[in-house]
Amino acid sequence: MYKIFIKDKLLVLTNQLEQETDCQVYLLETVNLKQLFTKYFDETIDKAILYHPNKKILLEKFLKKVDVERAGGGRVYNDKGEILFIFRNGRWDLPKGGVEKNEKIEQTAMREVEEETGCKKLTIKDKIAVTYHVFKRNGRFKLKETHWFNMKSTYTGKLAAQLEENIEKVEWIQPNEVTEKLKNSFDNIRLLFEK
Incomplete structure (x- = not known):
């Protein structure tokens, strides 16, 4: 099963159907995704399931x-165990951004963390997850596939929010404060902190 977020609403991609469901089910083979995404953006649908029987080729x-x-x-930790968060467009988020030409996804993650936060001395520990969300740009629907990594930083210098990316602030957050920050975040970010 894959969770795809569209305007804070859920689209489930699955190869298994339950007996009873509280949402509409669409066949992946025949669905018109543009029409389905439009329903989410028009707020005429809150949740849907896309079904295909073969798990191996579903995604x-x-x-x-x-x-x-x-x-x-990146989900970046410092030597104190604090986690690096950004505040953008009225919500708490983690630093991320798009792949540039000939760039490996790990390079993208490290570059974007540094550009958006000013945090340096980064090392990747492991890959956490891949999240998906649909957005609309220039009248077209697109899927953002974000690859997330656990990172460590020994940087103790000043952090700098990338203002041109609408980032208002960058903060190291204590682990016991994360749950509170996640209340004003995105579902795909919350997924990264599920145990």
């Missing part, structure tokens, strides 16, 4: 039906 088939933008981002 691959979906990705072929939509324009995909790849991105990389």
Whole structure:
């Protein structure tokens, strides 16, 4: 099963259907994604399921039906165990951004963290997850596929919010404050902190 977020609402991509469901089910093979995404953006639908019986090709088939933008981002920890958060467009978020030409996804994640926060001395520890969300740009729907990494930083210098990316502030957050910050965040960011 894959969770795809559209305007803070859920689209589930699955190969298994439950007996009873509280939402509409669409066949991945025949669905018109533009019409389905429009329903989310018009707020005429809150949740839907896209079904395909073959788990192995489920995601691959979906990705072929939509324009995909790849991105990389980081959940960065410092030596004190604090986590690096950004505040953008009225919500707490983690630093991330799009892949540049000939760039590996790990390079993207590290570059974007540094550009958006000013945090340096980064090392990647491991990959956490891949999240998906649909957005609309220039009248077209696109899927952002974000690859997330656990990172460590020994940087103790001043952090700097990238204002041209609408980032208002950058902060190291104590682990016991994360739950509160996540209340004003995005569902795909909350996924990264699920145990």
